[in-house]
Amino acid sequence: xxASPAPPEDPPEVTTPAEPSRVDTEESxxxxxxxxxATAGPITRGxxxxxxxxxxxxxxxxxxxxxxxxxxxxxYVGALYFEGRGVAVDLVQSYIWLRAATKNDDPGALKLLxxxxxxxxxxxxxxxxxxxxxxxxxPDR
Numbered sequence: 164x165x166a167s168p169a170p171p172e173d174p175p176e177v178t179t180p181a182e183p184s185r186v187d188t189e190e191s192x193x194x195x196x197x198x199x200x201a202t203a204g205p206i207t208r209g210x211x212x213x214x215x216x217x218x219x220x221x222x223x224x225x226x227x228x229x230x231x232x233x234x235x236x237x238x239y240v241g242a243l244y245f246e247g248r249g250v251a252v253d254l255v256q257s258y259i260w261l262r263a264a265t266k267n268d269d270p271g272a273l274k275l276l277x278x279x280x281x282x283x284x285x286x287x288x289x290x291x292x293x294x295x296x297x298x299x300x301x302p303d304r
Contacts, residue, residue: 206235213239216247229260237264238272245279254283258291259299 199211209224222243222285229236241260257279264272280288 178248191303193210206233206239209236213248213286218243222248222249227243229263234264234267234269234272238259238269238275241279242275254279255287255291255294257281259295262291 182187196262199208202304203211205224205228209221210276212218225236225239225243227236227242240258241264243249244257244260244268250256258276261272261276261279265276282292
């Protein structure tokens with residue numbers, strides 16, 4: 164009896180830094196629906212705004228929970244600074260936000276932090292570390 168061929172593998176998921184493959188389940192938007200429910204939280208609404216290319220709105224939605232310690236929001240804000248969407252590209256700010264997000268070992272934040280660090284000059288890295296040591300988290304947008 165001939166063995167049946169193996170089913171084709173799904174292609175790997177393509178994501179951008181601000182659209183990681185892993186999202187928090189309580190804040191995950193349904194990609195099949197165009198509208199976000201009015202009861203959705205700021206993370207979900209921010210993802211919808213990001214997907215609609217409204218990066219200013221995504222930033223505005225993610226910043227308050229990021230400042231309040233939401234790891235996912237901190238990751239997203241750091242990714243916006245890395246990508247230069249809704250804010251100017253700022254690797255120092257990106258690094259600061261992503262370092263905050265890595266406190267809970269978020270794998271997406273850890274991965275993006277490595278990419279940011281690789282693109283930074285020694286002076287930028289020193290500035291970021293100094294600002295973190297001084298407790299700075301407020302963006303200078």
